[in-house]
Amino acid sequence: MTTEETIEALRRGRYVSLTTFRRDGTGVATPVWYAVEDGKAYVWTRTDSWKVKRLRNDPRVELAVCDVRGNVAEGAARVPGTARLVTGEELRRVRALLSRKYTYQFWLVDRPAALFRRGKRPHTGIVVTF
Known part of the structure; x- marks a missing residue:
């Protein structure tokens, strides 16, 4: 599989290991949620992870593309x-990409957590260059 085909497989996947x-x-x-755009992968995670x-x-x-359990x-x-x-x-861009890919699922996780933390979002974005 060429690099381009592999990146395309990543683009179609639901979760990535x-x-x-x-x-x-x-x-x-x-296993994490992610988005692929412009030849890069974008991941959103807790800063203290x-x-x-x-x-x-x-x-x-x-x-590597994986299932929900990794x-x-x-x-x-x-x-x-x-x-x-x-x-x-850049983190706002990562959140926007994930919000677009995972729609309501992303907001079901992000919004209640932000309310619980009084608006604070202790998150970091990860940008992966292939």
């Missing part, structure tokens, strides 16, 4: 990439 790496090089996979902490030490990631189909393409953490205006 985002693998980040510990200091010792061990990969840790986590372990994946954010691991990305601060090592920007290498690997993506199970990657046998033979599924894995795409390596480099991630960077974003906040501010």
